[in-house]
Amino acid sequence: MKKIMIVEDDKVICQELEEMLNHAGYEAVVLQDFSKATEEILASSVDLVLLDINIPVINGEVLLKSIREKSEVPIIMVTSRNNETDEVLSMSFGADDYITKPYNPNILLLRIGAVLKRAGKNNDVTTYRNLNVNAKKGVLSDGERELWLTKNEMIIFQFLLNHQGSIVSRDDLMTDLWNNDEYINDNALTVNISRLRAKLTEFGIENAIETRKGQGYILL
Amino acid sequence: MKKIMIVEDDKVICQELEEMLNHAGYEAVVLQDFSKATEEILASSVDLVLLDINIPVINGEVLLKSIREKSEVPIIMVTSRNNETDEVLSMSFGADDYITKPYNPNILLLRIGAVLKRAGKNNDVTTYRNLNVNAKKGVLSDGERELWLTKNEMIIFQFLLNHQGSIVSRDDLMTDLWNNDEYINDNALTVNISRLRAKLTEFGIENAIETRKGQGYILL
DNA sequence: AGTTTTTTGTTAAATTTTTTTAAGATAGTG
DNA sequence: CACTATCTTAAAAAAATTTAACAAAAAACT
Numbered sequence: 001m002k003k004i005m006i007v008e009d010d011k012v013i014c015q016e017l018e019e020m021l022n023h024a025g026y027e028a029v030v031l032q033d034f035s036k037a038t039e040e041i042l043a044s045s046v047d048l049v050l051l052d053i054n055i056p057v058i059n060g061e062v063l064l065k066s067i068r069e070k071s072e073v074p075i076i077m078v079t080s081r082n083n084e085t086d087e088v089l090s091m092s093f094g095a096d097d098y099i100t101k102p103y104n105p106n107i108l109l110l111r112i113g114a115v116l117k118r119a120g121k122n123n124d125v126t127t128y129r130n131l132n133v134n135a136k137k138g139v140l141s142d143g144e145r146e147l148w149l150t151k152n153e154m155i156i157f158q159f160l161l162n163h164q165g166s167i168v169s170r171d172d173l174m175t176d177l178w179n180n181d182e183y184i185n186d187n188a189l190t191v192n193i194s195r196l197r198a199k200l201t202e203f204g205i206e207n208a209i210e211t212r213k214g215q216g217y218i219l220l
Numbered sequence: 221m222k223k224i225m226i227v228e229d230d231k232v233i234c235q236e237l238e239e240m241l242n243h244a245g246y247e248a249v250v251l252q253d254f255s256k257a258t259e260e261i262l263a264s265s266v267d268l269v270l271l272d273i274n275i276p277v278i279n280g281e282v283l284l285k286s287i288r289e290k291s292e293v294p295i296i297m298v299t300s301r302n303n304e305t306d307e308v309l310s311m312s313f314g315a316d317d318y319i320t321k322p323y324n325p326n327i328l329l330l331r332i333g334a335v336l337k338r339a340g341k342n343n344d345v346t347t348y349r350n351l352n353v354n355a356k357k358g359v360l361s362d363g364e365r366e367l368w369l370t371k372n373e374m375i376i377f378q379f380l381l382n383h384q385g386s387i388v389s390r391d392d393l394m395t396d397l398w399n400n401d402e403y404i405n406d407n408a409l410t411v412n413i414s415r416l417r418a419k420l421t422e423f424g425i426e427n428a429i430e431t432r433k434g435q436g437y438i439l440l
Numbered sequence: 441a442g443t444t445t446t447t448t449g450t451t452a453a454a455t456t457t458t459t460t461t462a463a464g465a466t467a468g469t470g
Numbered sequence: 471c472a473c474t475a476t477c478t479t480a481a482a483a484a485a486a487t488t489t490a491a492c493a494a495a496a497a498a499c500t
Contacts, residue, residue, distance in 0.1 A: 150446085150447055150448080151447080151448095152447080152448070165356075165357060166356035166357060167356055167357060167358050170486095170487095184449075185449065185450060185451085187449085187450075187451085187487085187488090188448075188449050188450075190486090190487060190488065190489090191448085191449075191450090191488085191489085192448080192449095193487095193488090194487090194488065194489070195447095195448095211456095211457090211486090211487065211488090212358055212368070213370075213371075213456080213457050213458065213485085213486055213487070214370065214371035214457085214458070214459095214485080214486070215358055215371050215374075218357065218358075370457085370458060370459085371458080371459095372458080372459075390476095404459095404460075405460065405461060405462090407460080407461070407462085407476085407477090408459070408460050408461080410475095410476060410477065410478090411459080411460075411461090411477090411478085411479095412459080413476095413477090414476095414477065414478065414479095431468095431475090431476065431477090433467090433468060433469080433474090433475060433476070434468095434469095434474095434475070
């Protein structure tokens with residue numbers, strides 16, 4: 001479950017947000033002590049921060065910049081309508097999105113979803129067509145069956161997935177796999193690709209990985 | 221220069237937008253005929269579409285969906301403030317962002333910048349006439365068909381594209397291809413050019429690469 | 441620690457795709 | 471018209487990739 005940190009001093013709004021987020025399937029956390037905001041947020045390992053620009057003790061934009069120095073955590077700024085330059089500034093300071101108060105709850109949820117989705121590309125669980133790809137467990141599943149990928153197969157698949165639709169050179173894949181530390185027969189890659197393809201075929205996914213001779217591979 | 225298609229029926233707003241975008245360094249294009257909107261947009265190879273949800277002839281959301289079926293081109297929806305569900309719906313139909321009318325020009329530019337930046341990570345796509353030349357995918361496409369180039373064909377085409385309108389000597393091309401490492405029959409180049417021409421012809425593009433005897437080739 | 445199983449890398453032969461070569465045809469130029 | 475640069479086509483060659491079988495290494499188990 002995704003964890004969202006609410007940084008907002010109005011107790012009423014805070015509670016409303018908390019309820020709404022919990023109701024929408026997130027785990028809402030409210031920042032208590034604004035004086036140690038940066039530290040608390042960094043330490044809390046949340047998936048997203050909802051940050052009001054008007055908070056006591058520390059200015060919202062300052063906090064934004066200070067978080068950005070240390071972390072890439074997605075941040076949505078909450079700005080007040082009467083100050084449009086806030087929005088412009090926030091974005092250029094590294095916010096992922098902003099929303100003006102008072103906001104429509106549906107839109108807020110939508111934006112949270114969009115930002116998380118964008119950020120989630122660095123995550124453990126991704127999907128490919130009808131497959132769930134769980135990197136941590138090293139398993140592919142289509143709801144019915146599960147199939148294990150070996151370490152190398154998963155490395156390759158993830159790399160292709162992160163570059164889906166683009167040609168990925170064999171060199172890049174080899175660097176990703178073996179980091180050029182040791183010399184490895186470049187056919188080892190071919191064999192691993194071949195094994196990955198065989199597993200995808202077991203799910204009925206064929207020709208997902210195309211060969212572009214002389215250029216690399218491309219995941220369709 | 222990034223090309224932006226404006227889909228909007230209010231002539232005044234259209235002109236304002238056009239000026240603003242041009243001033244900001246974009247190339248603005250205004251859609252003229254709403255009845256063939258999908259086709260025109262797909263064929264125009266723009267980098268972004270600014271799509272008003274309230275347009276005549278075809279409903280904005282329908283158009284959005286119809287474009288999305290064929291293309292990944294970034295789309296920002298322009299919605300009216302009094303109808304908030306539009307925003308929610310648009311996003312779920314595949315828009316990359318939306319903005320409510322009346323909008324702050326700075327914010328619009330910011331959003332355009334953000335969306336283009338996000339999109340730009342996926343492909344370094346250039347265009348040639350009605351063709352998209354996607355180096356990462358190694359394909360040419362005209363919206364309908366896709367055709368991929370081999371390594372050498374892509375090298376040549378990119379080189380010509382980078383020097384479009386100028387004569388490129390055969391020697392330069394050969395250096396670009398083989399780096400003068402080894403001796404290669406200079407007819408190899410001719411054959412490669414010939415094959416590239418054949419592929420362009422499949423898109424109906426003929427005489428794009430002209431021969432200038434004794435001097436080289438020129439891409440028109 | 442020793443055994444078994446799984447994963448990974450290697451090799452060699454087979455296959456596929458791309459590139460080069462070669463040779464005759466075509467077209468521009470003086 | 472003669473000369474040369476370029477084009478086209480098909481066949482040959484080269485390069486890249488695939489596959490299968492096996493060996494080595496790593497991991498899991500007893």
